Amino acid sequence: MNGSSRWLGAQGSVEARTPGNESNLPSDVVDGLPAVVGLHTTIPETRRSVQHLGSEREGHGVVIDDEGLIVTIGYLITEADTITIKDGDGQEYPATLVGYDYESGFGLVRATVAPPVKPMPFGDSDQLLLRSEAYVAGVGGEKATLKVKVAGRREFAGYWEYLLDNAIFTVPAYPLWGGSALMGLDGTLLGIGSLLVQEALGPGSPAFPGNMYVPINRLKPIFRELVEKGRLSTPPRPWLGLYTIEHMGQLVVGGIFDGGPADRAGLKRGDFLQALDGEVLDDVADFYRKLWASGPAGTPVTLRMERDNDSFEVTVRTGDRSSYHKYGSG
Structure with a gap:
């Protein structure tokens, strides 16, 4: 999930556009560019997300009000x-966390101090x-x-228990994707950069690198509550703390969050996932839908697993992903 640039490199050391093409941007896009800012975070080494995301993260953000x-993108600011x-212009401003929605990724x-730029x-x-x-x-x-x-509008299932309907896939690939702005020809904000993907054209198509953007319309219905409360008031989804991948038509545990529900239940990397509460799992997206339909965070679920050619069942008490991570000093 790391889609950041080097902090100094984010000032534009990467020539992202074709030489000789500098004057061809629509005027509305040019007017909106100053709203895109660099973002740098530090995370204490004791925080759980450091294992997967690092203790320093760099990317971008977009100024959206005065x-x-x-x-x-949320993973840049986790913990x-x-x-x-x-x-x-190279001016730096301290910033504070306002909110993070794990379901959308925003x-x-x-x-x-507000940067002296026109909001996008x-x-x-x-x-x-x-x-x-x-x-x-x-x-x-x-x-x-x-x-x-736009190379596609389709569902995206992330291995970190993340599912996004109608994600935006773009080509060619942008090298500094994390938190970057996807802008319309009218200079408006249409999405926030999340990932570099190798199959931007879709499953079954030839490998072609591109980026996945989270649509800004996904933020609109939750925006006010996220600003006012920092998180949504709806019950949090059940979370297992698994990295799940598909391999040869099977679901495989690709990694486990230390101290998370799956870790406490004894699951291991390399285990095969076969069923949840007696329902056979078809793919990663199907797994997430069945998991989230089981009830709110804290609901126990029974997983049928396979390890070393032996099948077994294990009951896991799900958790709240947001309570797993710690924010602020200390």
Whole structure:
């Protein structure tokens, strides 16, 4: 999930657009570029997410109001102790966590002093269809901007217990994807960069690298509550603390969160997942849907597993992913 650039490199050392193409950006896109800022976080070595995401993370965010509110991708700020924003002129601003929605992947932070830039308005990400044109931008202005096309709108199942309906896949690949802005031709914000993917054209298509963007329309219905409360008031989904991958038509435990529900229940990397509460699992997305339909966080589920050619069942008391991570000092 690490989609960041080097902190100094985020100032535009990567020439993302074709030479000689600098003057071809729509004026609305050019006007919106200063709203894209760099983001740097530090995470204490004792925090659980360091094992998978590192103790320093770098990427981007987008200023979306006049008071320094910034939207980014959540994994950049998970368990962050310090958050620093850098604008296109190199000015740095401390920032604080506002909210994180684990289900969508959006994170919000606020700079203690609002950067002197025009906020980027939300657009309508539903208007992005197959082959639609858009622009991807990181901090650094025009030279850090790339013209892209939509390679697909489809479901995305992430191995970290994450499922996103109608994700946006773009090509060509943007190298500094984490928290980058997907902009419409009118300069509005249509998505936030989440991943580099190798099959941007879809399953069964030739490998072609691209990026996955979380549609901004996914943020709109939860935005106000996330700003006011930091998280949603709906019951949290049940969480196992597994990395799940598909291999040769089977679901395999690819990793386990230390101290998480699956770890406490004795599951191991390399175990095969066969069924949940007696229902056979078809694929990763089907696994997540069945898990989340079992009840709120804390609901026990029974998994049928296979290890060393032996099948067995284990009951796991699910947890709340947000309570697993720690924020703030200490």
